[in-house]
Amino acid sequence: MTVFNNRTLLFLEKGLQGSMVKQKAVAQNMANFNTPGYNSAKVNFKEQLQSALGSSKKIALAATKEGHITNRAPLNKINPQIVKMTNTQINTDGNNVDIDQEMAQMAENLIYQNTAINQLNSRIGILKNVISEGR
Template identity: 40%
Template structure:
């Protein structure tokens, strides 16, 4: 029995991975706010996550109904560099106000995922203890 293999746990895990990657990109942007020619990075994982969740499972020829269905899981968060803009005289395009807002938004998103994950673990703990 795979307690942590449900689609909810997998979605939460992928969301946390994406949030961690976004945190890293935002931190790099903030650290390089005054670096000449530095171009801001952005992580797109919410779209990737929703696409992964909405993808149908891969149909395979199963010879027995008890065989497990295959699924596609090739989607990964994408780190993109925005090279089309320039905010500073040194060719740098990091907007510190935008980055700080994105940092706060990512922190709220991460905390929401952690709260949801804790709720799932609490539910499992209640079941294991027999409802007490």
């Protein structure tokens, strides 16, 4: 395992990738708020990340080789997708975008991004400290 290829850094990377896709979907929704017939888009990557972490009620099994049994989904299987929501209540013009909900989603995503970036910076700072102190 290389220094930059540990599970925590990969998890943070996947989380940031998912939040970028979510930001794109929210921006599309907000841009099409007044577009008649537009169906809002959602991205649900948090469940994939939770599955990759493993159940919080069970002890996570350590898998040091690819063939080992684990109760976590592999991180490379996390692939956030934009999905059109067609089963929500539609306004009179056929548009189902709730601008208040989109603003809340944008704020939540921004908090998530900032937290993930802070964690990533912290991990890199630890590695930097180890490298510089371990002369």
